[in-house]
Amino acid sequence: MAKIVAGIAVSHVPAIGVAMDKGMTGTPYWQPLFRGYEPAREWLAKLAPDVAIIVYNDHASAFSLEIIPTFLIGVAAQFPIADEGFGPRPVPVVKGHPALAWHLAESLILDEFDMTIANEMLVDHGLTVPLSVTCGKPDAWPFPVIPLCVNVVQYPPPTGARCSKLGMAIRRAVEQFDQDLRVVIYGTGGMSHQLQGERAGLINRKFDTAFLDGLTRDPVGLSQITHTEYMREAGSEGVEMVMWHVMRGALGDEVAEVYRHYHVPASNTAAGLMILENRSAV
């Protein structure tokens, strides 16, 4: 039987990927951020999961406004790196896990989550930056990845409560898979940031801190935050934090926070990272 052993919440700022790709992580600007990633990398290398589910949003890379899937799962054997407008990131191709991904697609749809299924898909910084942050610069990614995309570009994204329920359904589905796999799930994006308009640059440390605390203390209450509250308090792009609820929902009631890192700024964004180990009995 497969089991979700841990969750990782992590921001996916494109400039973090650029800093790694261009070897700038030791500069005075970036060093404090990247120093805080090192314990997470050590923890993940030690955990050595068999597969990762990465919940992220596409940023006009694989999908345009032509078709906008609210929830999508990638079932391919591999996912090439997208050109987002400045050439593809020089990182390894992402290998998928078709057997588990198809099982998840079938289970989730029958559990009343109407997933879009992608057999071919490019992946952008939303997925590759979390991998880079937590795995460094390997020649090949250390585990296969199941991409799970959430629309947060076209308003409205799915609600936090719906994302939390999707996470719970993912947990049920993983536990019904008949191979012994240790699975980690990433919730990406956020934290507070606004990239557009005269209010660009908004950061709300108080909101972010309460959100990080709430992931262990009150995840159900946290999932009730409305889109307008995210946008008003954490910036228009802060609404990406709904994706963290998918991760949290997939872990069950009992979790332990084992690591937290928070740094401002990463370009326009408050960069957060939290590791939660699943202590819930299966």
Add this chain to the structure above:
Amino acid sequence: MSKPHDYDDIPGTYVYDAERSRVGYALNMFCMSLNKVENRNSFKADAPAYLDRFPLTPEQRRTVLERDWLGMLKVGGNIYYTIKIAFCDGLTFQDVAGMMSGVSKETYAQMMLAGGRSPDGNRNKDPSATEEPHG
């Protein structure tokens, strides 16, 4: 027109909702085309001719040619799309954010290093409205 939204009173913010998406579709799909290097080269070589391929309004066309980043948002641009024009110019998200908020690159960068723009005083268009932070 649909009814007012509860997010309409957030200042300096252009929520990419149904109304903006209906207005901005062609503008954003032009931006999407810039994911291909050959299209970026065509756009950089002759922007007016390249824009002729897309059914933009005169105002959308003006905002692109003049790099009026804030103006693009007002005619249906979505920042994740319009940023691709900035990438053609060698600009970053932070460069464009500074220009949209009307300050110099240095001033904006300093604001971010100092912890970013505070939500205090920036929650509502009407500053007398209640300030009610979460948590």
